[in-house]
Amino acid sequence: MDDEQLIRWSLVSRLTEEGYRVVEAGTAAEAREKRLEGVDLVLLDYKLPDSDGLAVLKEIKDADPDTVVIMLTGHSSVAMAVEAMKRGAFHYANKPFDVDEVALLVEKALETTELRREVRTLRASQARPFGIERIVGQSPSVAAVRALLQKVAVSPASTVLLTGESGTGKDLAAKVIHYASSRANQPFMNITCSALPEALLESELFGHERGAFTGADRQKRGLLESSDGGTVFLDEIGEMVPALQAKLLRFLEEKTFKRVGGSSDLHVDVRVIAATNRNLEEEVRERRFREDLYYRLNVLPILLAPLRDRAGDIPLLVNFYIDAYNTEFRKQIRRVTPEAMDRLKSYRWPGNVRELRNAVERAMLLAEGDELAPGHFPLSGGPLAARLTETVELPPNGIDLEQLERSLVFQALEGSRWNQTKAAALLGLNRDQIRYRIEKFKLEKPS
Numbered sequence: 089m090d091d092e093q094l095i096r097w098s099l100v101s102r103l104t105e106e107g108y109r110v111v112e113a114g115t116a117a118e119a120r121e122k123r124l125e126g127v128d129l130v131l132l133d134y135k136l137p138d139s140d141g142l143a144v145l146k147e148i149k150d151a152d153p154d155t156v157v158i159m160l161t162g163h164s165s166v167a168m169a170v171e172a173m174k175r176g177a178f179h180y181a182n183k184p185f186d187v188d189e190v191a192l193l194v195e196k197a198l199e200t201t202e203l204r205r206e207v208r209t210l211r212a213s214q215a216r217p218f219g220i221e222r223i224v225g226q227s228p229s230v231a232a233v234r235a236l237l238q239k240v241a242v243s244p245a246s247t248v249l250l251t252g253e254s255g256t257g258k259d260l261a262a263k264v265i266h267y268a269s270s271r272a273n274q275p276f277m278n279i280t281c282s283a284l285p286e287a288l289l290e291s292e293l294f295g296h297e298r299g300a301f302t303g304a305d306r307q308k309r310g311l312l313e314s315s316d317g318g319t320v321f322l323d324e325i326g327e328m329v330p331a332l333q334a335k336l337l338r339f340l341e342e343k344t345f346k347r348v349g350g351s352s353d354l355h356v357d358v359r360v361i362a363a364t365n366r367n368l369e370e371e372v373r374e375r376r377f378r379e380d381l382y383y384r385l386n387v388l389p390i391l392l393a394p395l396r397d398r399a400g401d402i403p404l405l406v407n408f409y410i411d412a413y414n415t416e417f418r419k420q421i422r423r424v425t426p427e428a429m430d431r432l433k434s435y436r437w438p439g440n441v442r443e444l445r446n447a448v449e450r451a452m453l454l455a456e457g458d459e460l461a462p463g464h465f466p467l468s469g470g471p472l473a474a475r476l477t478e479t480v481e482l483p484p485n486g487i488d489l490e491q492l493e494r495s496l497v498f499q500a501l502e503g504s505r506w507n508q509t510k511a512a513a514l515l516g517l518n519r520d521q522i523r524y525r526i527e528k529f530k531l532e533k534p535s
């Protein structure tokens with residue numbers, strides 16, 4: 089009997105003793121053959137003779153996300169454990185392990201309803217402030233973003249463009265890039281382009297010479313100079329005025345700039361991460377944003393998807409914030425009722441993850457017991473497509489659907505002062521969809 093078999097044998101006998109029904113498999117192929125459907129929990133060796141444990145983990149999770157998987161690993165590798173948990177493992181045990189410990193783990197795993205709680209706590213405690221694991225989500229789009237951020241971070245790319253609606257995590261992504269890069273020990277500076285008047289923004293970014301303008305009584309280094317070797321995060325780049333856009337473009341292309349009122353070229357090595365919640369292509373079409381700058385920025389675009397398009401991530405995010413606020417508020421919230429979770433999953437989240445975080449925070453401050461119920465989430469403010477289906481009843485005599493649609497679109501436009509983006513958001517549509525309807529119904533702003 090080799091080592092592996094011995095381990096298996098001792099686990100099987102122990103778990104059988106505890107009253108579990110145990111099915112054994114020595115290889116991934118054997119496990120597949122035994123059709124492990126209906127299995128509640130899998131103890132999965134990281135190193136299998138015929139396959140990689142992580143690949144099998146994925147297979148199991150794809151077949152049934154509710155199957156609990158505990159990884160058995162030979163290395164006490166946190167990286168591997170974190171990776172396994174990211175892919176949905178419940179926990180891991182390091183070999184050589186204590187059979188009692190594993191038995192306990194199994195028991196715990198099976199009795200916990202919020203199966204992934206422990207993992208997240210563990211992960212959080214090992215995480216760096218803005219490690220890649222801070223980006224929560226298992227949806228394909230989030231997984232792809234995580235992979236891309238990691239790649240970009242270690243690449244020599246000097247410009248990155250982050251786009252996505254408000255609250256989708258652009259700030260977070262920028263920090264993740266910075267801290268995963270070789271620039272991590274150098275400054276990370278950010279500036280919100282819309283927050284300052286043009287002249288001030290220019291001097292903040294590029295610095296100024298003494299006497300460059302009234303009040304410039306001293307020479308001042310700009311953000312670019314101060315963050316040499318590091319990263320500058322230009323938030324709300326879509327709001328930058330064209331004159332500054334030109335200056336920024338020159339910097340991106342030549343890595344040099346002049347201080348305001350200065351004549352010598354300064355050279356710095358800075359990675360620029362720009363972010364916007366506007367549709368830059370459209371800004372270009374409307375001639376509000378320079379096309380050349382857009383193309384320069386768009387070399388490496390990373391799009392953060394709205395939360396409503398990845399509702400599967402909502403439970404993960406909710407639990408992530410519950411863990412965080414349990415610690416912060418010294419609370420002991422254990423679960424979210426299924427009704428409340430359904431409600432959270434069907435809500436449209438116009439404010440995306442930020443709004444979700446605030447909703448959980450508020451709910452936890454309100455909750456008296458150890459669970460969060462629908463009443464703790466007053467989500468009435470936003471556009472609530474899901475609730476509409478609950479509250480709008482078809483009158484017995486029927487309705488004119490076209491007429492109703494036309495009226496709703498018109499109301500949304502009126503309510504948002506004919507801002508199509510806002511009106512679209514109120515209706516859960518994208519801009520193309522609302523445009524189509526504006527044309528279809530020949531809607532016009534009343535003069």
Ligand SMILES: Nc1ncnc2c1ncn2[C@@H]1O[C@H](COP(=O)(O)OP(=O)(O)OP(=O)(O)O)[C@@H](O)[C@H]1O
Pocket residue numbers: 222223224225230252253254255256257258259260261364365441442445
């Ligand atoms: N995938 C995610 N996992 C965990 N937390 C997230 C995720 N996405 C966003 N957050 C959190 O949501 C909040 C809002 O995110 P962030 O400030 O990065 O959004 P933003 O895209 O910069 O929004 P805005 O356009 O309004 O500036 C932050 O607290 C952030 O940590």
Ligand SMILES: [Mg+2]
Pocket residue numbers: 258259323
């Ligand atoms: Mg932001």
